[in-house]
Amino acid sequence: MSEKLKIGVFGAYRGQAMIDVLLNHPKAELVAVCDKYRPALDKVEAKAKENDLKVALYKTFDEFENHPMDAVVLANYATEHAPYAIRLLKAGKHILCEVLPCETLSQAVELVEAVEQSGKVYAYAENYCYMAHTFEMWRRYENGDIGEVMYGEGEYVHDCGGIWQRITYGEENHWRNLMYSTYYCTHSIGPLLAITGQRPVSVVGFETMPAPWMVDLGSKSGLPGGVIIMNMDNGAVFKSLHGSLKREPGSVNYQVYGTKGMMESNRWNGEEMSLYIEGEELCKGELSHYKPEKFVSADLAKNFAGHGGSDFYPTHFFIEKILGTEEGKKYSIDVYQAIDMGLCGIMAYRSILTGNKAVEIPNLRIKSERDKYRNDHACTNPEIAGNQLLPAYHTGTIDIPKEVYESVKNKYELGK
Numbered sequence: 153m154s155e156k157l158k159i160g161v162f163g164a165y166r167g168q169a170m171i172d173v174l175l176n177h178p179k180a181e182l183v184a185v186c187d188k189y190r191p192a193l194d195k196v197e198a199k200a201k202e203n204d205l206k207v208a209l210y211k212t213f214d215e216f217e218n219h220p221m222d223a224v225v226l227a228n229y230a231t232e233h234a235p236y237a238i239r240l241l242k243a244g245k246h247i248l249c250e251v252l253p254c255e256t257l258s259q260a261v262e263l264v265e266a267v268e269q270s271g272k273v274y275a276y277a278e279n280y281c282y283m284a285h286t287f288e289m290w291r292r293y294e295n296g297d298i299g300e301v302m303y304g305e306g307e308y309v310h311d312c313g314g315i316w317q318r319i320t321y322g323e324e325n326h327w328r329n330l331m332y333s334t335y336y337c338t339h340s341i342g343p344l345l346a347i348t349g350q351r352p353v354s355v356v357g358f359e360t361m362p363a364p365w366m367v368d369l370g371s372k373s374g375l376p377g378g379v380i381i382m383n384m385d386n387g388a389v390f391k392s393l394h395g396s397l398k399r400e401p402g403s404v405n406y407q408v409y410g411t412k413g414m415m416e417s418n419r420w421n422g423e424e425m426s427l428y429i430e431g432e433e434l435c436k437g438e439l440s441h442y443k444p445e446k447f448v449s450a451d452l453a454k455n456f457a458g459h460g461g462s463d464f465y466p467t468h469f470f471i472e473k474i475l476g477t478e479e480g481k482k483y484s485i486d487v488y489q490a491i492d493m494g495l496c497g498i499m500a501y502r503s504i505l506t507g508n509k510a511v512e513i514p515n516l517r518i519k520s521e522r523d524k525y526r527n528d529h530a531c532t533n534p535e536i537a538g539n540q541l542l543p544a545y546h547t548g549t550i551d552i553p554k555e556v557y558e559s560v561k562n563k564y565e566l567g568k
């Protein structure tokens with residue numbers, strides 16, 4: 153290859169994970185980074201210097217988007233990915249998008265169409281699909297080891313109470329303070345869809361009571377536990393659990409039951425998993441417990457440790473897909489599957505708001521399904537929803553006194 157791909161990163165907090173991969177990838181180079189928060193840019197500048205590289209740093213998106221580059225990583229606010237992705241796709245850039253893919257159904261439709269019209273690569277950076285256990289389950293499933301999926305469970309339980317000041321900075325309308333229970337769902341659901349290749353067709357959602365300590369920190373939903381039950385297109389049923397529930401360390405846990413066996417991760421030791429494969433005789437088979445090894449680009453991947461080693465792969469497969477390699481085409485998550493993952497949470501909240509009734513998940517691959525949702529802006533963000541605003545908790549948005557945000561901001565500024 154004569155020249156490396158030129159890639160920029162928008163959002164340099166979580167974006168540091170992608171920046172680290174790009175600074176050390178043989179087929180791409182980091183050319184520009186944008187963040188309005190100067191200390192985040194200073195960190196990038198120091199890393200670039202260490203690597204003897206020149207990286208352009210921008211505080212505003214308008215300046216950043218004019219930098220010459222082939223592709224952009226979106227690691228900005230989770231609810232603002234789709235509008236920026238659409239704008240950049242129209243400008244001819246390939247996109248790697250952090251979680252989540254969209255805030256509304258209207259954005260989902262527009263995003264799918266922007267990808268189709270641009271002919272550019274859109275890849276979804278759901279790194280939880282590439283953890284040691286989930287990626288191994290993907291390989292095992294593809295290999296036919298457990299047959300066809302009948303039931304799956306995914307769990308992402310992460311009580312962010314201890315770090316809330318660092319990730320919301322005391323900003324009342326930070327996306328995390330407006331987030332409802334089922335929105336941040338793709339860490340738990342994403343791997344199940346990637347492993348099995350199944351599409352969700354309908355969902356039922358449930359939420360627990362608000363977490364009192366999250367209300368005290370400014371969350372307008374109280375970030376309850378969220379449960380999503382999905383009917384899949386082959387007749388299987390999947391369940392997802394996530395949210396602020398008490399346990400440390402958090403749970404990143406998956407189970408997949410098939411017609412010939414099952415596999416599951418170890419709830420208290422994420423490095424291990426178990427596999428049961430039925431033999432010739434019914435109900436008799438082999439059970440094994442083991443620590444999976446990386447099996448794709450393992451030499452390169454071992455240099456990156458973030459999130460159980462999974463942080464390397466979204467960026468790597470994105471690069472490989474742009475370059476048209478089999479590895480990239482096979483493992484990079486496309487816009488349709490990204491939208492399937494994200495819509496499970498959006499539609500599950502609709503279900504919660506209607507008293508837990510089942511809600512259909514549109515298949516946006518089909519053009520005729522799109523019109524119904526083109527003007528659907530319902531979400532918990534007043535700036536986007538207009539007169540379709542949803543409450544952040546099913547009985548109503550929780551009223552939080554201004555002093556709460558001031559106190560969180562103080563804690564953040566004191567570095568607590």
Ligand SMILES: NC(=O)c1ccc[n+]([C@@H]2O[C@H](COP(=O)([O-])OP(=O)(O)OC[C@H]3O[C@@H](n4cnc5c(N)ncnc54)[C@H](O)[C@@H]3O)[C@@H](O)[C@H]2O)c1
Nearest residue numbers: 163164165166186187188189213227228229230250251252
């Ligand atoms: N995959 C994972 O494991 C994982 C982990 C953490 C966060 N995330 C995702 O990463 C993304 C970013 O989350 P975060 O934790 O970094 O927190 P965040 O959303 O608060 O930070 C986003 C960063 O983007 C910058 N930014 C946003 N809009 C901007 C604009 N218009 N101009 C300039 N700068 C702007 C902010 O200053 C901030 O540094 C989210 O989508 C989140 O869901 C993913």
